[in-house]
Amino acid sequence: MTEPDPHTLTGVYALDALDSAEQARFDEHLRGCAACRAEVAELTETASQLASAAALPVSPDVRAGVLAAVEHVRQVSPFPATADLDARRSRRWYQQPASIAAALMLVVSGGLGALALDERQQARVAEQRAARVTAVATDPDRLELSVPVSTGGYGTVVASGGSALFRTSDVKTLPDYQVYQLWILRSGSPQSAGLLGRGGVLEAFVDGVRPTDALGLTIEPEGGSVRPTGSLVLRVDMA
Amino acid sequence: MTFLEVSDEIIPLVAPLRRTLRPSVLSDEQASVDELLNRVARGDGPAFELLYDRVANSVYGVIRRVLRDPAQSEEVTQEVLIEVWRFATRFDSERGSATTWIHTMAHRRAIDRVRSAQASHDRDEKVARRDQVTAYDEVAERVEARLEQQHVRRCLEHLTDLQRESVTLAYYGGYTYREVAEILDIPLGTVKTRMRDGLIRLRDCLGVTS
Numbered sequence: 001m002t003e004p005d006p007h008t009l010t011g012v013y014a015l016d017a018l019d020s021a022e023q024a025r026f027d028e029h030l031r032g033c034a035a036c037r038a039e040v041a042e043l044t045e046t047a048s049q050l051a052s053a054a055a056l057p058v059s060p061d062v063r064a065g066v067l068a069a070v071e072h073v074r075q076v077s078p079f080p081a082t083a084d085l086d087a088r089r090s091r092r093w094y095q096q097p098a099s100i101a102a103a104l105m106l107v108v109s110g111g112l113g114a115l116a117l118d119e120r121q122q123a124r125v126a127e128q129r130a131a132r133v134t135a136v137a138t139d140p141d142r143l144e145l146s147v148p149v150s151t152g153g154y155g156t157v158v159a160s161g162g163s164a165l166f167r168t169s170d171v172k173t174l175p176d177y178q179v180y181q182l183w184i185l186r187s188g189s190p191q192s193a194g195l196l197g198r199g200g201v202l203e204a205f206v207d208g209v210r211p212t213d214a215l216g217l218t219i220e221p222e223g224g225s226v227r228p229t230g231s232l233v234l235r236v237d238m239a
Numbered sequence: 240m241t242f243l244e245v246s247d248e249i250i251p252l253v254a255p256l257r258r259t260l261r262p263s264v265l266s267d268e269q270a271s272v273d274e275l276l277n278r279v280a281r282g283d284g285p286a287f288e289l290l291y292d293r294v295a296n297s298v299y300g301v302i303r304r305v306l307r308d309p310a311q312s313e314e315v316t317q318e319v320l321i322e323v324w325r326f327a328t329r330f331d332s333e334r335g336s337a338t339t340w341i342h343t344m345a346h347r348r349a350i351d352r353v354r355s356a357q358a359s360h361d362r363d364e365k366v367a368r369r370d371q372v373t374a375y376d377e378v379a380e381r382v383e384a385r386l387e388q389q390h391v392r393r394c395l396e397h398l399t400d401l402q403r404e405s406v407t408l409a410y411y412g413g414y415t416y417r418e419v420a421e422i423l424d425i426p427l428g429t430v431k432t433r434m435r436d437g438l439i440r441l442r443d444c445l446g447v448t449s
Contacts, residue, residue: 011431018416055388
């Protein structure tokens with residue numbers, strides 16, 4: 001399939017209806033297309049009115065729950081953390097929550113169809129992930145496993161309490177009709193954990209991993225698959 | 240150059256005035272969602288309660304449209320609104336309205352949920368879901384709508400059937416445009432343009448400016 005003209009994707013983007021690979025490409029396109037950014041902004045405001053139109057009375061329990069919760073929730077700093085980046089650089093990758101979370105943002109939310117509009121929003125989403133990433137990376141009882149990728153390189157999993165950070169070394173670049181897809185391999189029902197791109201360093205933050213699961217990396221057709229169809233190039237058993 | 244920075248030249252002159260003056264002149268009832276969110280960003284708890292009352296129903300409504308399950312929708316609503324509190328400090332009014340910022344957060348969170356849960360569902364399931372989207376529309380119709388809601392619905396009626404179906408299957412159904420193309424049995428390119436044209440027509444009808 002030939003590359004579609006990205007300019008026409010503004011509406012799809014505003015409706016959060018792109019799949020992850022396309023979303024990543026369109027984000028890239030937006031950085032260099034001011035007209036597209038302006039159109040996306042307008043169409044997103046329009047889509048937002050569809051939310052207004054859907055308003056339904058929400059249970060008072062939710063109000064009570066939210067108001068009680070925020071009493072204990074600290075607000076984030078107005079500025080995404082960057083000052084101590086140099087200090088972080090010397091640490092291991094999984095001990096750099098903010099930077100890895102920023103890198104993961106495309107993978108995690110992208111795999112689920114919701115992507116940031118711009119850098120500041122990316123920072124926001126990254127911040128949200130950062131706390132969970134930190135929890136995994138700093139758990140003294142975390143599990144750490146490295147296994148080879150069959151096509152070269154290796155993948156590392158750091159896991160704790162049902163969440164796992166996954167990262168590879170620089171892996172073989174795939175042709176543009178293929179993509180690396182990560183899976184939670186659970187007997188009978190493998191679940192996609194997102195599309196990780198076509199090569200380079202692949203990263204993901206995976207939730208809902210059980211001790212009896214394995215993580216698997218496969219090569220799938222562009223756009224990903226509902227179930228693993230391609231060759232399994234890496235498998236890490238969590239137990 | 241980042242998103243929406245186009246307006247930089249005009250906004251800086253106006254924005255500081257608005258921030259300092261308007262919240263004190265306007266009563267709480269008149270305060271806009273943008274102003275409330277700015278106050279929330281300064282840790283203003285009472286402003287957050289007011290903000291909650293302004294946005295909670297639409298946040299819940301859009302999440303419920305996508306997820307359908309009331310209990311799960313309440314849970315996600317709660318998460319989103321706590322995030323609004325946490326990340327209010329990062330909201331930048333030059334990039335879009337506060338309401339849109341909140342709705343986008345809610346919609347994406349719902350989509351996250353539905354797509355991860357749906358990963359293993361087959362096409363039959365999707366078609367079943369489409370029917371449920373329609374059924375839910377009918378239920379929602381019976382709920383007495385505020386004027387704003389009626390306005391949006393009237394504008395939706397001005398779309399062609401294909402535009403309306405493409406837009407609502409994506410936004411309320413939570414489908415990717417590929418899935419919408421499959422459900423409506425039309426080419427991908429057609430879905431793309433119907434979504435864009437549909438939103439543009441909706442925008443013109445609603446008089447959205449950004």
